[in-house]
Amino acid sequence: MIKNTLLGFTFLFGMNGFSQSDTNKVSETFSTVHIINGHSAETLKKRQWRYVIAHRFGDIAGPAGGVQTAFGFDNASDIRFGFDMGITDNIMVGAGRLKGANNPYRSILEGYVKYRFLSQTKDNSMPVSAALVGTAYATYMPTSSDPLSVASFPKFIHRFNYAAQLSITRKFHPRLSVAFMPTYVHRNLVNENDQNGLFSMGGAMNIKLTKSFGLVAEYFYNLNTSEARTNYTNSLSFGLEWITNGHNFTLNFTNARGFGELQYIALNQADWLEGQFRFGFTITRTFKY
Amino acid sequence: MKLNLCILCLASIAFYWGISAAADGASSIKPIDKNTSLEEARITLGATPLIHHMDAFDAELAVVGEQLIIQGKANYKEFKGKRISSYFVCTDCHNLGLETLELTSVSQQDRLDYAVQNKIPFLPGSTLFGVYNRTSFYNDDYYKKYGNLVFGARDSLRNAIQLCAEYCASGRPLLDWELEAMMHYFKREELTLNDLQLTTDEMDLVSTASNKTAKIKGAALSVLNDHYVTAFRAHFPGSLDENKRTYGATGNALNGKKIYESSCMYCHGNARVTYLNLDSDVLSGSFLWNNKEGYDDKSIYQVIRWGTFPIAGRKQYMPLYTTEKLTDGQIEDLMAYIKQLANK
Numbered sequence: 001m002i003k004n005t006l007l008g009f010t011f012l013f014g015m016n017g018f019s020q021s022d023t024n025k026v027s028e029t030f031s032t033v034h035i036i037n038g039h040s041a042e043t044l045k046k047r048q049w050r051y052v053i054a055h056r057f058g059d060i061a062g063p064a065g066g067v068q069t070a071f072g073f074d075n076a077s078d079i080r081f082g083f084d085m086g087i088t089d090n091i092m093v094g095a096g097r098l099k100g101a102n103n104p105y106r107s108i109l110e111g112y113v114k115y116r117f118l119s120q121t122k123d124n125s126m127p128v129s130a131a132l133v134g135t136a137y138a139t140y141m142p143t144s145s146d147p148l149s150v151a152s153f154p155k156f157i158h159r160f161n162y163a164a165q166l167s168i169t170r171k172f173h174p175r176l177s178v179a180f181m182p183t184y185v186h187r188n189l190v191n192e193n194d195q196n197g198l199f200s201m202g203g204a205m206n207i208k209l210t211k212s213f214g215l216v217a218e219y220f221y222n223l224n225t226s227e228a229r230t231n232y233t234n235s236l237s238f239g240l241e242w243i244t245n246g247h248n249f250t251l252n253f254t255n256a257r258g259f260g261e262l263q264y265i266a267l268n269q270a271d272w273l274e275g276q277f278r279f280g281f282t283i284t285r286t287f288k289y
Numbered sequence: 290m291k292l293n294l295c296i297l298c299l300a301s302i303a304f305y306w307g308i309s310a311a312a313d314g315a316s317s318i319k320p321i322d323k324n325t326s327l328e329e330a331r332i333t334l335g336a337t338p339l340i341h342h343m344d345a346f347d348a349e350l351a352v353v354g355e356q357l358i359i360q361g362k363a364n365y366k367e368f369k370g371k372r373i374s375s376y377f378v379c380t381d382c383h384n385l386g387l388e389t390l391e392l393t394s395v396s397q398q399d400r401l402d403y404a405v406q407n408k409i410p411f412l413p414g415s416t417l418f419g420v421y422n423r424t425s426f427y428n429d430d431y432y433k434k435y436g437n438l439v440f441g442a443r444d445s446l447r448n449a450i451q452l453c454a455e456y457c458a459s460g461r462p463l464l465d466w467e468l469e470a471m472m473h474y475f476k477r478e479e480l481t482l483n484d485l486q487l488t489t490d491e492m493d494l495v496s497t498a499s500n501k502t503a504k505i506k507g508a509a510l511s512v513l514n515d516h517y518v519t520a521f522r523a524h525f526p527g528s529l530d531e532n533k534r535t536y537g538a539t540g541n542a543l544n545g546k547k548i549y550e551s552s553c554m555y556c557h558g559n560a561r562v563t564y565l566n567l568d569s570d571v572l573s574g575s576f577l578w579n580n581k582e583g584y585d586d587k588s589i590y591q592v593i594r595w596g597t598f599p600i601a602g603r604k605q606y607m608p609l610y611t612t613e614k615l616t617d618g619q620i621e622d623l624m625a626y627i628k629q630l631a632n633k
Contacts, residue, residue, distance in 0.1 A: 027559045028566050045560075047375065174570035211576035246564045246603050286564060287602060288375050 026120040029129055029171040030179065032248045032284060033084060033092070033114070035204045036218045036237040037256055037264045038181045041129035041169040043116045044086030047289050052082040052096065054259060054282040061275025072278050077101050077257040082110070090116040100139065101258030103267050104151045107141040110260055120170060130168045137161045137262045150189045158189035163261035165202075179204040183220070185266045193228035200234075200265045206241075214241040216250070220265055233271050235264045250282040321496045327422050327480040331513060333499050334506045339424065341446040343476050350466075354474030357467055358385070358417070365466055373467070374460025376605035381562055382414035382457070385478070392419070392484060392517050397616050398544075405547045410555040413596075413608045413615075415521040420446065421472075421479040425520035427452065430611070433525055447472065459604035485516035523611045528584055528591040529620065536581055537625035540618070545626030548619060556607075563605055574630025581624065589627065593620055 030040035033050075044050060058075025059065035065072050082096025092114050100106030112135035120129045139159050144151035153159050163186070169179040181202030190196050204218040216239040222232065237254035255277045256264035270276035321330050332338055356363035361378035363370045386409065389399045404411040426449035427439040435456060442448040450471055454460050463471070487495065491512045498509035537545070550569070557567035567573040580587035586597050596609035 023554070023558055025559055027568060174568070174572045208572055211572045285602075288605065 024121045024123060026122055026129070026171050029120065029169045029177045030204075030206050030216075031214065031241050031243050032250075033094070034282065035179060035206070036216055036239045036250065036252050036254060036282075037235060037259070038179070038183070038202045038204060038218060038220065038261075039114065039131065039133045039165050039167045040179060040204075041116055041118075041131040041167045043090055043092045043114055043131065044084055044286070045089050046086050048286055049083060049085040049289055050284050050286040052080065052084065052094075052282065052284045054080040054082075054280070056101075056254070056257060056259070056280040057278045059270065059276045060253075060278055065275055077278060078259050078263070080110075080259045090119075096259075098259050098263075100141070101263055101267070103257065103263075103269065104144075104149060105137075105139045105141060105262070105267075107139055108260070108262075109138045109140065111136050128168050128170045130166065133163075133165045133167065135163045135165070135261060137163075137260060148191075150187075150191060153189070160188055161262045161266075162186045163265070165261060175208045177206040177208075179206075181220070183261055183265060185261050187262070187266060191228060193226065195224050195226060195229075198266050199223040200261075212243050214243075215239070216241055216252075222265060231269050232266075233268050235268050236272060246286050248282075248284045248286075252280050252282070253277055254280055321482070321499060323481065323483040323492065325482050327482060327485065327513065327517065330482055330495060331510060334495070334510050334513075335503065336510055339422070339446075340444055341421070341472065343472060346476050347473050348477070350470045350473040351477040352474075354470035354472070354477075357471055358474060361460075363467075363470065365470060368464070368466055370467070372460075373454050373463065374458040376599075377458040377460070377562070379417065379453075379458075381556065382412050382608055384409055384412060384416045384418070386416065386418050388416045388418070392480075392486065393515070395518065395521070395613060397614060397619060400614070401544070401547055401551070401619070404551045409551075411548060411551040412555070413610045415614075417475070418478060419480040419484065419517060421475040422517060423519055423521075427523075428520050429523045430525040431523055434609075446475065457608070459599045459606070480517055482513075485513065487512070487516060491516075522613050524613065525609065526594060526612050526617075528588070528594045529617055531582065531584075533617075534581075534590060535621055535624075537621055537623075537628040540621035540623070540625030542622070542625040542629050544619065545622035545624065548615075548623045549626050549630075553623075563607065564603070569630065571630060571632055574627050574632070577627045578631035578633055581627075589624060590620060593623075 030042055033040060033042050033044065055076060056078045058069050058072035058077055060071045069075055076099065078101045079099040080096050082094055084092060084094035086092045094112050094114070096110045098108040098110055100108045112133055114131055114133045116129065116131040118126055118128060118130040120126055137160065141151060143153050146152060163183060165181055165183040167179060167181050169177060171177045181204065183200045183202055185198045185200070187196055200220045200222045202218065202220040204216065206214055206216050208214040218237045220235045222234055233255060235254060235256040237252055237256060239250045239252035242249040255270040255272045256268050257270050257278070258264060258267065319329070319333065321333060328339060328342065350365070353363045353365045357373065358379040361374060362372045389396070389403050401411050423446070425443055426446065427435065427442050432439045435452065438452055438456065442452040447468060450468060451462055455462050482492070482495065495509045495512060498505045553567055554569070556562040557565055560566035577589055581589055584591045586592045586595070592607060593610050593615060597607045599606040
């Protein structure tokens with residue numbers, strides 16, 4: 001059951017960003033730090049911080065949805081509150097608290113560091129933007145009495161899980177941006193035959209309708225297809241963005257029940273075709289300090 | 290008795306002689322040449338010193354002042370600096386160098402052309418170059434925005450800086466050493482006669498007038514005053530009436546592009562100062578074009594003339610452009626370019 005333990009990630013922060021003036025940098029490839037679930041290559045600027053409230057309701061259809069649950073509005077599959085802060089224009093940190101989708105984790109604390117090491121330029125001397133994100137998750141839920149559950153936490157370190165995501169984005173046109181998000185998730189404790197390390201390839205697209213409104217689609221294809229993971233699904237999400245002066249709203253439909261790579265990549269079992277998709281929203285407010 | 294009287298007389302003569310010599314030494318007139326500072330030349334010619342006149346100059350403090358002006362924060366000796374404002378630095382609204390070829394030019398178009406040619410931003414505030422030599426600040430309609438606060442700041446550079454730091458920059462009052470550091474920077478950058486671009490005849494008049502009659506000194510002072518701006522006028526005309534707007538039909542898009550790139554984009558490009566990110570693309574163009582009507586702060590006509598207001602949680606605001614900094618015609622130029630950007 002217990003395969004191995006990973007204590008943390010080492011990032012290659014020695015990689016230096018390209019020296020270029022702000023005016024040559026392509027801006028707003030994606031409107032904010034997250035696309036829907038995954039990370040964009042955007043970072044907060046130095047001395048900016050933002051507050052994030054995100055919500056995922058219950059299944060709209062399927063056995064747990066329908067009119068009896070007001071199409072999922074009666075339930076909250078996950079809730080996230082978080083603070084993010086720009087350390088430099090290319091390095092930011094964030095911390096959040098997730099309710100957890102209860103499969104198997106809840107009461108999750110999340111912390112991440114993001115480093116944008118490439119910025120797309122208008123003269124195309126740098127065709128893409130790229131950022132590396134390292135996230136650590138820790139759950140403080142009670143220990144399960146079931147020794148077969150991964151929530152039994154035989155060791156304290158089993159409460160910890162990690163993810164690393166590389167977000168490569170390009171703005172092809174003022175109205176069209178795309179992202180690729182190769183992601184690695186590491187869980188310290190997994191079920192028999194499951195794998196501690198999981199790889200996933202994410203892709204996203206942003207179509208801006210106006211300066212303030214845009215449509216977003218995002219998909220994560222999980223590359224590990226062992227027998228133990230046949231019940232797990234890939235997350236597919238669609239969103240509508242609304243950007244105001246300092247606020248950012250995203251209204252979305254997704255089959256991902258939980259936030260964070262740990263949940264929407266490694267632990268997602270909801271299936272669009274079974275009606276197990278939900279409405280969700282993310283509200284952010286950015287400040288300067 | 291006689292001896293005592295003689296000694297007293299001699300002592301009195303010696304004392305008078307000493308005092309006279311000392312007085313002569315103190316009032317010795319330095320020659321005026323091209324490198325003489327404007328303020329020194331004015332005083333030599335009998336003008337009253339500026340209210341914020343400084344006799345001493347500290348080069349080290351001037352460097353600290355420059356750092357405060359450009360970066361909004363500096364350390365000095367045992368003082369550890371904190372940011373004056375979380376939202377602005379002085380150079381977000383003011384250039385530090387010349388803004389026109391001629392020091393006396395207040396032409397909006399001269400200023401724009403000079404900005405484009407010299408790759409400096411085209412900003413709503415007057416340049417800080419030669420601000421030490423000005424005699425009046427927050428002039429004319431600034432009272433409409435800042436009320437009675439401007440009256441204490443109008444004739445004193447020190448008070449003007451404090452008003453700017455606390456209110457215009459949504460920051461805090463400067464500490465004494467910060468204020469003095471800025472003053473020493475402005476003192477370092479004060480105008481010299483060389484900056485005034487005097488003709489040879491004018492220079493001859495000014496350089497020789499100090500030993501001449503009050504009338505000639507007055508004439509020389511008059512020449513000096515004609516070669517620099519002592520107070521920038523500032524009028525707030527309000528947003529152009531909707532019936533008078535041509536929405537770019539009478540504008541020159543090429544000139545509008547200059548304004549957009551050297552002014553709008555200076556703050557909005559990559560959302561450098563504000564959260565509203567603008568780019569030279571169809572989305573930004575459409576956003577501005579579609580909101581052009583009415584008196585909402587999304588309308589170019591409104592926001593340029595009134596700016597926006599600092600509010601709790603978002604204290605970075607847009608300052609307004611006075612008539613003296615941007616004409617209604619130039620706003621139409623800008624609209625013509627925005628129309629192009631929006632593909633309308």
